[in-house]
Structures are given as C-alpha cells and as structure tokens.
Amino acid sequence: MIEFQGLSKVYGGFKAVKPLTLSVRRGEVFGFLGPNGAGKTTTIRMMMGILVPSAGQVLIDGLDCHAEPAEVKRRVGYLPDTPIFYDYLRGREILQFVAEMHGYPRAEAAERGARLLAEFGLEEAAEDYAVNYSLGMKKRLGLACALIHDPAVLILDEPINGLDPRASREVQERLLAAAARGVTIFVSTHLLAMAEKLCDRVGIIHHGQLVATGTLDQLRADASASGSLEDVFLKITSEAERETEQ
Numbered sequence: 217m218i219e220f221q222g223l224s225k226v227y228g229g230f231k232a233v234k235p236l237t238l239s240v241r242r243g244e245v246f247g248f249l250g251p252n253g254a255g256k257t258t259t260i261r262m263m264m265g266i267l268v269p270s271a272g273q274v275l276i277d278g279l280d281c282h283a284e285p286a287e288v289k290r291r292v293g294y295l296p297d298t299p300i301f302y303d304y305l306r307g308r309e310i311l312q313f314v315a316e317m318h319g320y321p322r323a324e325a326a327e328r329g330a331r332l333l334a335e336f337g338l339e340e341a342a343e344d345y346a347v348n349y350s351l352g353m354k355k356r357l358g359l360a361c362a363l364i365h366d367p368a369v370l371i372l373d374e375p376i377n378g379l380d381p382r383a384s385r386e387v388q389e390r391l392l393a394a395a396a397r398g399v400t401i402f403v404s405t406h407l408l409a410m411a412e413k414l415c416d417r418v419g420i421i422h423h424g425q426l427v428a429t430g431t432l433d434q435l436r437a438d439a440s441a442s443g444s445l446e447d448v449f450l451k452i453t454s455e456a457e458r459e460t461e462q
C-alpha cells in the first residue's frame with residue numbers, strides 16, 4: 217500500500233533521510249520510530265507532497281506522492297505534528313470546511329462533521345473557536361479532519377505527543393478502531409509504549425538511516441535484546457551510533 221523506493225532528502229550537504237526502501241502492507245499499522253532529528257517528519261512531509269525528494273520516490277496505492285499529490289490526498293488522511301487551524305473558525309466549521317474541500321456537498325459535509333465531532337467527544341466544543349481548544353482537543357480535531365473522507369491510509373506525525381494520559385488513551389483507541397476497520401496506518405513517534413500497543417510492525421530510523429524493521433519479536437531476536445520495545449530501541453540506536461562514529 218505504501219512503497220518507499222530509495223527515497224532520500226538532502227538539505228544543503230546534510231543527509232536528513234538516506235535512501236529509504238520499505239513496503240507497508242494494506243491494513244498494517246506501521247510505527248516509524250526514531251530519536252529527535254532522525255528524519256521522521258522529513259519523510260512524512262515527502263509522503264504528503266510538502267517536500268520534494270532529493271532522490272527516489274514514495275508511492276501510495278501505486279501513486280507517486282510527489283507527482284500526484286492531489287490523487288494521493290484523496291486516499292490519505294494526514295495529521296501533522298502540530299495541527300494548525302484557522303483560529304477563528306469553530307470546531308464544527310473547520311470540519312465542514314475540510315469536508316467541502318474534499319468535494320462533499322454542504323449537507324453531507326455538515327453531517328460528516330457532526331458525526332466526527334460526536335465520535336471524538338468534541339460535541340460540546342463544536343461552537344468554540346479552535347484557538348481556544350486545548351492541545352488534546354486540537355489533536356482530536358486534527359484526527360477528525362484526517363478521517364472525514366474515510367481515507368484508506370492514515371499518516372500521523374506524533375499523534376499523542378504532549379497529551380495527558382486520558383487524551384492519549386482516547387486518541388490511541390480511535391486509532392485502534394480505524395485499524396480494525398482496515399485502514400493502513402503509518403505513524404511516527406518516539407513514544408515507544410504507544411508503538412508497542414498499536415503497531416503490527418515498526419521501523420527504526422536513526423540519523424536518517426533505517427536501521428531495523430520488523431515485529432517487536434523479530435527486533436528483539438535481531439538485536440539479541442530482551443524486554444520492552446524501549447530496551448530494543450536503545451540497544452539498536454546505540455549500536456547504530458557506534459557504527460556511525462567508526
């Protein structure tokens with residue numbers, strides 16, 4: 217469903233994403249893990265057609281994300297790391313606007329917006345301006361916007377970063393529900409507990425390089441590490457760090 221084919225990004229002389237080749241299957245929840253500055257957001261921005269790759273390509277449902285961004289956006293719901301809304305639109309108006317941008321007629325856009333507001337526990341805030349929403353409410357509103365057109369793929373950049381435990385659990389439950397409906401999810405995070413709970417498979421990116429891919433059990437076996445994903449992650453990234461230094 218998602219095919220990275222030697223995708224890379226160089227800023228000036230700095231290699232932010234080194235040639236990335238990876239396949240994510242239809243219906244899979246794939247965790248893209250890495251420390252700060254590893255290249256996660258850069259990769260996701262190339263998937264969304266926001267950044268131009270330096271080389272290679274990424275295909276979603278067979279479509280080149282750089283060459284056909286509008287077609288890709290029909291199939292994809294995207295939650296950026298910091299969702300930004302028109303401050304002086306109300307939650308209800310924002311969802312209505314996003315639905316109309318996807319081509320739904322006004323009445324259907326309103327109906328879809330109302331359904332998602334209810335699903336995401338934002339009914340009471342429907343008439344409040346987005347500028348007054350808490351971070352947790354903004355993430356939920358962002359996720360509602362990402363889901364408004366029933367996309368086959370969700371691309372999420374740090375969906376629970378900065379949320380309190382209740383808000384974080386709520387967002388994770390929405391994601392599990394989407395996964396249960398068969399949505400393919402590509403989620404970047406450095407919150408390993410979330411990855412452990414949600415993901416069928418993870419990839420670890422370090423200094424722009426994909427250094428490991430697999431299920432948690434496979435990574436444990438490959439890294440000869442036991443215990444939590446955190447143990448495996450720390451072992452793999454410190455080994456990659458040593459190799460970079462040599």
Ligand SMILES: Nc1ncnc2c1ncn2[C@@H]1O[C@H](COP(=O)(O)OP(=O)(O)OP(=O)(O)O)[C@@H](O)[C@H]1O
Pocket residue numbers: 227230232250251252253254255256257258259406
């Ligand atoms: N526009 C830019 N120009 C130059 N360097 C950049 C630019 N954007 C990002 N970088 C660098 O590229 C590297 C990867 O950044 P990126 O934001 O993709 O990392 P990340 O894995 O998402 O990190 P974080 O978890 O901290 O959000 C970092 O070293 C960053 O400083």
